[in-house]
Amino acid sequence: MSDTDLQDQAIQVDTEKGNFKYPENYEFDAGVGLTEDTIKYISDVKDDPDWVREFRLKALEVFQKKPMPTKWADKDLENIDFDKIRYYLSKGQQPARSWDDVPDDVKETFERLGIPEQERKFLAGVEAQFDSEASYSRMKEDLEKEGVIFVGSSEGLAKYPEIFKPYFGKVIPTADNKFSALNSAAFSGGSFIYVPKGVKLKQPLQAYFRINAENFGQFERTLIIADEDSEITYMEGCTAPKFETATLHSAVVELVALKNAKIQYITVQNWSSNVFNLVTKRGMADEGAEVKWIDCNIGSRLTMKYPGVVLKGKGARGEVLSIALANDGQHQDTGAKMMHLADNTTSNIISKSISIGKGRSTYRGQVHMPKHLKNCKNNTECDALLINTNSRTDTYPAITTRGQNNTVQHEASVSKVSAEQIFYMMQRGLSEGEAMSLAVNGFVNELMKAFPMEYSVELKRLIDMEMEGSVG
Amino acid sequence: MNHSLEVKNLHVSIDGQAILKGFNLTVPKGEVHALMGPNGTGKSTLAKVMAGHEDYTVESGEVLLDGVNILGQEPDEISHAGLFLAFQYPMEIPGVSIANFIRAAKQARLPEGEEINAIEYYKDLYAKMDALKMDRKFTARSLNEGFSGGEKKRCEILQMAMLDPKYCVMDETDSGLDIDALRIVSEGVNHMRSEDRAFLVITHYQRLLDYIVPDVVHVMFDGRIVHSGDKELAKELEIKGYDWVKEAFATASA
Secondary structure (H helix, E strand, C coil), X not given: XXXXXXXXXXXXXCCHHHCCCCCCXXXXXXXXXXXXXXXXXXXXXXXXXXXXXXXXXXXXHHHHHCCCCCCCCCHHHHHCCCCCCECCEECCCCCECCHHHCCHHHHXXXXXXXXXHXXXXXXXXXXXXXXXXXXXXXXXXXXXXXXXXXXXXXXXXXXXXXXHHXXXXXXXXXXXXXXXXXXXXXXXXXXXXXXXXXXXXXXXXXXXXXXXXXXXXXXXXXXXXXXXXXXXXXXXXXXXXXXXXXXXXXXXXXXXXXXXXXEEEEEEEEECCCEEEEEEEEEEECCCCEEEEXXXXXXXXXXXXXXXXXXXXXXXEEEEEEEEEECCCCEEEEEEEEEECCCCCEEEEEEEEEEECCCEEEEEEEEEECCCCECCEEEEEEEEXXXXXXXXXXXXXXXXXXXXXXXXXXXXXXXXXXXXHXXXXXXXXCCHHHHHHHHHHHHHHHHHCCCCHXXXXXXXXXXXXXXXXXXX | CCCEEEEEEEEEEECCEEEEEXXXXXXXXXXXXXXXXXXXXXXXXXXXXXXXXXXXXXXXXXXXXXXXXXXXXXXXXXXXXXXXXXXXXXXXXXXXXXXHHHHHHXXXXXXXXXXXXHHHHHHHHHHHHHHCCCCHHHHHCEECCCCCHHHHHXXXXXHHHHHCCCEEEEECCCCCCCHHHHHHHHHHHHHHCCCCCEEEEEECCCCHHHHCCCCEEEEEECCEXXXXXXXXXXXXXHHHCHXXXXXXXXXXXX
């Protein structure tokens, strides 16, 4: 297959393509600032059952009590003004099942981002969230017949409480961190997915998260449950226009892979440079199950995200493959967590970060293997690439291994794109931007081979755009 | 139009130290010129300055390709203008395959919106790799990463053949080559010799010139050409050694 064909199949999203917005016109608006009334307003609009109302209000308390994690994290967090943020904006709570029924401005937004086209080409289902609520949600009919559930979080908890409730907030408890508490209080949107026993989805399900409004906080909540022997790939994409003011995106994503199930969760975020992206993602893997996070972080002002896997059952496998690109003025604070709780569990972490100009990348890892376990394995590789001398990279791996026959392997490297490498490539006719882009693509190339093709191609495009923009 | 590579009265320094001191040279299309001289005399500096390396300060002079001065242009513009430099020490670019690199370099020469024909490209690439006796598996290998000296130099010649430049500057291409590799590389270069192309072959040793027979041989010393002759001059140098150059021309350049 030629690259031209690959290009045609690629997800057509680029950095500038996301930089547009439509006038704000919302039926439901929780106003500015966060109080009990804000949370009650959200519950009223959504017609939450009592247990959810209580869950939210308790979470609000936790959020208000917990300090900002600035002891260890970026001080820039202090610049988030929670009193100026809007916590809920929507045009209605029911997503359309046909693009024809989606309001024109929202439909045009997603058309410009290429979502309906991708749905036709290679997706098994799509949910498109515009600010607080999904505007569109649809899955192929044959999957519905097999019992696959793919709905928004509100619909999930209302219609399927017997599946939703036992797992909701269990992988990531409210008090896990300040932002998981904030999400638990204000959550809206996101996906609820259930894949029945033995059902293996051949095509991915996709969610697209779009922020349109200024001073807005998006708090989607995703829960994916893969029942025994099932398989699912879920992809998410995100964009926002470039605003003058800070925007907050704080999601919680919980994955549950029951015995021998496989979940692959893929993120390509392309946030504009005003977005604080503070996301908690964790999966639980039962016996013989596999949870794999593929996480690509481009853009945003500050991203803090450490996808994790709790390896709960014997022989469970966990994997985090991540790429972070920190351009001028950005901080990508990313990493991975692997909690080994059973024998014969294996985990793999490969993290590649690229820092450009004054961009900063941080890797934080945590691998935990307690004393009583046998035959557990972890492999951690983190590689950093620095482009020009102002770039900064830090690595904080924390690996605790006890017990017998447990092995951990950790490798870290820092490399630079030298002026001589750029000169060599330019002598062959590449522009400075093309040369840097090629060097960056080379750096992530081996890792990208593990990604589904559609995402590799999109990622390559995004990297090219970022590098073109970084040449002064 | 003037069909030549012309260097006129070039003065170049680095960190305040003069390296090229009034260098003059004309290589017309269709000819191969050899530039010889002892180490540290400015041969590699000349090559890098012609290719637009930013570390060097050009005090005065011109480098003309077909009559157009290229000094001050970006390295990629100079490349597009038709000058190719085969590096003495080719850089390693991890993760970027030879095939993708050369393809990107060719693509960069096409007008906006025009795509390279992948099938034609690979046909061309494989034919040229076969001629250079390069294993086709090399196309997937990262550019120069972990290559032996000989492999790196063959890869330089492959790029040169693929990019079809008008002016080829080869900086110490023979260094690090065993006799078989030298023969293969030379055949590659000889195959490219044509009325439309000029070569400047920079070398320390006469050995290479047994295979790539030059039309003119220049001897460089202390930042300029001090003597020129035909191919016999290279043999004379080989016998007499560079001490002869120093003795014969040091006074002249003082």
